[in-house]
Amino acid sequence: GAGVSQSPSNKVTEKGKDVELRCDPISGHTALYWYRQSLGQGLEFLIYFQGNSAPDKSGLPSDRFSAERTGGSVSTLTIQRTQQEDSAVYLCASSFLGSNNSPLHFGNGTRLTVT
Amino acid sequence: AQSVAQPEDQVNVAEGNPLTVKCTYSVSGNPYLFWYVQYPNRGLQFLLKYITGDNLVKGSYGFEAEFNKSQTSFHLKKPSALVSDSALYFCAVREAGNTGKLIFGQGTTLQVKP
Numbered sequence: 001g002a003g004v005s006q007s008p009s010n011k012v013t014e015k016g017k018d019v020e021l022r023c024d025p026i027s028g029h030t031a032l033y034w035y036r037q038s039l040g041q042g043l044e045f046l047i048y049f050q051g052n053s054a055p056d057k058s059g060l061p062s063d064r065f066s067a068e069r070t071g072g073s074v075s076t077l078t079i080q081r082t083q084q085e086d087s088a089v090y091l092c093a094s095s096f097l098g099s100n101n102s103p104l105h106f107g108n109g110t111r112l113t114v115t
Numbered sequence: 116a117q118s119v120a121q122p123e124d125q126v127n128v129a130e131g132n133p134l135t136v137k138c139t140y141s142v143s144g145n146p147y148l149f150w151y152v153q154y155p156n157r158g159l160q161f162l163l164k165y166i167t168g169d170n171l172v173k174g175s176y177g178f179e180a181e182f183n184k185s186q187t188s189f190h191l192k193k194p195s196a197l198v199s200d201s202a203l204y205f206c207a208v209r210e211a212g213n214t215g216k217l218i219f220g221q222g223t224t225l226q227v228k229p
């Protein structure tokens with residue numbers, strides 16, 4: 001069906017507020033990933049889901065960051081008490097892990113600005 | 116650990132000329148390599164992937180990539196650049212294990228001038 005969908009596309013929030021970012025993966029894709037792209041930087045891995053479980057959370061920068069996935073589909077990335085350094089584009093990707101050369105399919109991202 | 120390096124921050128080429136965007140890799144085991152393109156304010160679009168045994172891989176939009184095992188390289192190429200090819204290009208390698216996670220290079224900005 002459709003590609004990976006992320007919402008909102010842009011989010012401006014005040015320092016200290018909580019934000020939720022949503023990702024709707026491609027139907028049937030069991031693997032879901034969150035990455036962060038800061039201005040002028042490459043892609044930083046945050047967390048990986050296989051189904052509803054997250055076997056790799058190694059990229060979450062602090063305990064203010066958390067994510068969940070329900071029904072093996074939609075995922076939400078939550079950032080509590082946002083800081084200015086959290087400003088970045090948050091990208092979600094999904095994949096069918098049928099083989100090692102299955103590509104990741106990315107959404108258009110959520111641009112988060114913390115003022 | 117798996118890693119990729121893109122040695123050039125920016126590549127400039129004139130429209131109609133061939134282009135090359137470089138990528139070298141370091142892996143233990145078989146390499147699973149990918150190229151992605153990112154246009155402004157968009158996510159990453161998959162261009163092509165390495166297929167074991169194929170030293171020249173063809174992908175979307177006329178791009179191809181040359182795999183060289185002895186030089187551990189996977190350079191992105193196109194015979195004739197278009198202004199519309201101007202974008203940010205990322206090389207990536209799949210991490211060993213079963214997460215499927217991709218490790219990305221820092222990206223190379225391609226600027227094609229008319």
